[in-house]
Amino acid sequence: MSELTRRSLLRGTFGIGTAAALAGLAGCGVPPAYVRAAERAAPDRSAADRRLLFANWPLYIDVDDHDKQRRPTLDAFRRRTGISVTYTEEINDNDEFFGKISPALMNHQPTGRDLVVISDWMCARYVRLGWVQEMDRTAQPHVARNLDPQLASPSFDPARRHSVPWQSGITGIAYNRRRLGREIRSVSDLWHDDLRGRVSLFSGIDEAFALLLQGEGVDITRWRPDDFHRMADRLRRLVARGHIRRFTGNDYIKDLDSGDVLAAQAYSGDVIQLKADNPDIAFVVPEEGGELWAESMMIPNLAAHKRNAERLIDHYYRPDVAADLAAWVNYVCPVPAAREVLAASKDKERAALAEDPLIFPDAALRQRLATARDITAAERPALTGEWNAIVGL
Template sequence: MEQYEPDRLTAAQVAAVRRSFRNGRAALTRRSLLRASAGGALAAGALGGLSGCGIPAAGKAQGGVSAEDRSAEEKTVSFSNWTEYMDVDDSGKRHPTLEAFTRRTGIKVKYTEDINDNNEFFGKIKPQLAAGQDTGRDLICVTDWLAGRLIRLGWVQKLDPANLPHAFANLSSQFRSPDWDPGRAYSYPWQGISTVIAYNKKALDGVEVTSVSDLLDNPKLKGRVGFLTEMRDTVGMTLLDMGKDPGKFGDDDYDAAIARLQKAVDRGQIRRFTGNDYTSDLTKGDFAACLAWAGDVVQLKADSPDVDFLIPDSGYLTSSDNLLVPNKARHKTNAERLIDYYFEPKAAAELAAYINYVCPVDGVKDELAKIDEDAANNPLILPDRAMQAKSRAFRSLSSKEETAYEAKFAKLTGA
């Protein structure tokens, strides 16, 4: 078995990693590539291709399939994650939380940063899972819509609550029961991803912004507004502004949201739809205000006094990246122990201090304050109960809905 051996980065490399977060590179890897190119290629290609490859369509779950769990005799676990999604300490040591886990448990972690895009990663693991074979991975981290698909297909294993006492006790209420995994039987969140309104105070020049309606309708912002190329974020925030719940909407609601956005496009109100590159437009002032991902805003605020954010009274959208154990994984118990470890406040705080996304673990504030007091008081990292109450999730889509909705959104954005 391959052994996890922590290594160190040079000071210059640490600085480069920090810059990558400030410039949004890490968020670009995880967020802007969630949506396939050519508007709806994901829905029409990846989803449509399931049955064509002899793979059951989503919704025909066969139930998770376990293998003989060799955790007791093989003290190892193989963990696939996104790039730059694990802690690095100030001295440049890579992944000190993983090293601490190994010291405590004797379980060596084979940690691989081999997820660059959800759709691409699904293509990697699909042949083995469809054939009922081991993927060589004990733990994977994918975004909520793909996690839901894997669960529906029956390609991930049900987790054993006995091995997850900290996860069960400390999981934040806003992440407890997504519609694609009610009660978190198959998954636990790694990090949350919030969509908010960001603005440049200097570019606004006194213009008040409090809602998505202001972005869409205020003539003083014409040509200086940005929305996201991620359909769920842009449409979800628009639905909320219209008084609709993104977790319960129907076709008519979706079409009304698209029509509202189309009017803003036709009037030239929306400058453009962007991926993570909105960060440059916002800091330069080309965008006076835009939809943005909270992980970026934390770093942008640290670098630019003009950048700030707001949570509309109508609410905001939250999605998540999630930990799951694939079928036939050889070290399920070890994987569950690793999941549970990251729901201990100390480990969760060390991770949150580096990543700056929404921490899904309750009770970490005191531990995080020991590392970074500003981060501990930042509602974009640790939302308080009032902010959590405004959080909404975009509901799961059927294959038919995803194909239709992505096509309409692609027409809107000109993708």
């Protein structure tokens, strides 16, 4: 197994400086950097210039087994449409990429990109600021038909007019069943004495807070700041008595594999890959629930090839294409119809993916999944400051 997976690259730690900057932008009423809908579009060159530039995270797309520079699902799009794609793996951190393209967006200038993939908690800021364009869903029949209903209406973009999930995933708990010698069923199971000094949690507030709130019995779709403060109080006590070994980014994969930690807050897709090498590792969605998240495609303001980008998004919502992508990246597929494509495969390993609930959650699991409401611009400076003081950022 490659120890470096796409999701584990994500740091996502939304620093106080950037949070304060965004809060300043929000101000009262219409933020100074807000772009009105009428000012978001540029003349579309798609018909005459059959190409687009697609910015994504590393290790987040299928590659050819014999030529790592080739990406079969993109090649299929070019053959189907005649549109070529310049694909860049330039997004390594939500905060960093925001800083990279925000000067252009703030100043009503093109970013040079037609399509970007951003974590939904950060997508919310782009949508609020009016920095991304509304899509023409009539040009995206596969999206309209095949988008997972559980991902179809996030609070920041209720009709998904500005964003479409690229991949999804679950934040839950990974643990070494053999070394721990018991099952973990609840977030509270992490706080038992036999795990003192052997637990890790995510360091980024946006990656960590929802699951911890769920452990407190909070409905994360409508949590309140008081809920956050109560959770933070518990976490402070756990840190003070040395129960949390450390707060991590992708390091939790190494720590679990080596046995330095026995239980960790974890992403479903990472654990699928980790279990392939270490069958003692288990992943659980706690009884209280787990967070269902997505990373979504958006078209920045003044993109020169909007129609081409819309067609590429729709391409990835064809069940056969979604199946190819899911088989490679192993995250929750936002196209449930892809399950039938994989199930019909003559390749046993590929067909087995159709039965993996961490790629295609069943009805029972879905009942325990929820998507957290976003931390608002007004809440973020105080909550991020409180969080960072706890985790030592």
